[in-house]
């Protein structure tokens with residue numbers, strides 16, 4: 001998979017992609033993320049990427065020309081499955097959206113900044129708008145990093161133990177069961193006996209029961225969707 005992220009502050013995302021699982025995915029050649037500075041596609045001598053809103057009002061608007069030039073350049077090199085705009089009024093990110101996107105080959109993600117992008121970008125150049133929650137961030141960059149993390153970790157070969165993404169919370173509309181490690185007792189607080197029993201069938205059964213119980217207690221809305 002290849003993801004091209006277009007932004008006016010790509011530096012905001014460099015750290016997210018330089019460590020841990022996302023770095024490993026890049027090193028293994030499974031998922032490469034390219035951070036593109038929109039200013040490199042500015043069409044005037046001042047390298048402008050934003051301008052005042054027609055009709056007045058506070059805040060700047062990202063211009064269509066640099067965005068179109070950048071996307072044209074990328075599209076001339078390969079085909080893209082989706083051109084995503086990160087926006088608080090987009091479709092809500094969830095595990096099902098991440099699963100769908102993890103099957104794609106090439107994605108463009110556009111990060112909004114200032115007051116947002118010229119509406120014609122959304123009408124004509126974007127295929128999908130995604131929000132990471134009902135709150136407003138200063139820009140789409142952190143949201144794009146969240147989206148990429150949730151998608152890339154699902155691609156086979158990225159995680160060492162491939163089953164570990166399958167047992168994540170939400171994969172089944174269920175929350176993951178509790179986990180424990182050594183010591184088996186701390187301050188008198190004991191690890192559930194069944195986990196120390198070595199009996200795999202009983203352990204699987206216990207974990208499933210715990211998942212259902214947790215989901216009923218904490219996220220009953222997930223069970224209604226089943």
Ligand code: ADE
Pocket residue numbers: 086087088112130131132133134135136137138139140143
């Ligand atoms: N840009 C600003 N806020 C956002 C959000 N909640 N989700 C995605 N992109 C955003």
